[in-house]
Amino acid sequence: MVHARTPEAESLLTPAEVATMFRVDPKTVTRWAKAGKLTSIRTLGGHRRYRETEVRALLGGVPLQRSGQ
Template structure:
C-alpha cells in the first residue's frame, strides 16, 4: 500500500510547478486558507508524520510554513492525492 501512496505522491509532484515555497508564509494572500498539519496528513495516509515531512523535504508535497516555522499542507492538495490513491 505504501508503494501506491508513494506513486500517487510522485505523480502529483511531477505536475506541481517548481515554484519555491520557502518564502511563502501562512497569512500571505497566495497561501491557501484551509491548511492541515503533518499529523493530520499522516493520519489520512496511514503513515508516520516524519514520512510526511520527508515527502515535503523531497518536494513531493507542497508545504507552507507558519511564522514559527511549522509545516502546513493544503487540504485540497491532500484530498486530490487521496482521490488518486483511491482510484488505483
C-alpha cells in the same frame, strides 16, 4: 498583518493530520514535502502546513496541476 497567499482562505492541515489521512508517520509526510510530492507552507513559528485540497488530490490519486487552479 499577514495575508493569505490565495484570494480565498484555504484550509491547511498539520503533518499529524495528513499522516492520519494516509496512515503513515508524520515524519513520512515531512519527507514527502522535502521530496516535492507535497507543497509545504511554513508558519511564522517554522511549522509545516499543507493545503487540504492538495492533500486530498494526492490521497485520491489525482495528478496535481500546479497552474490554472
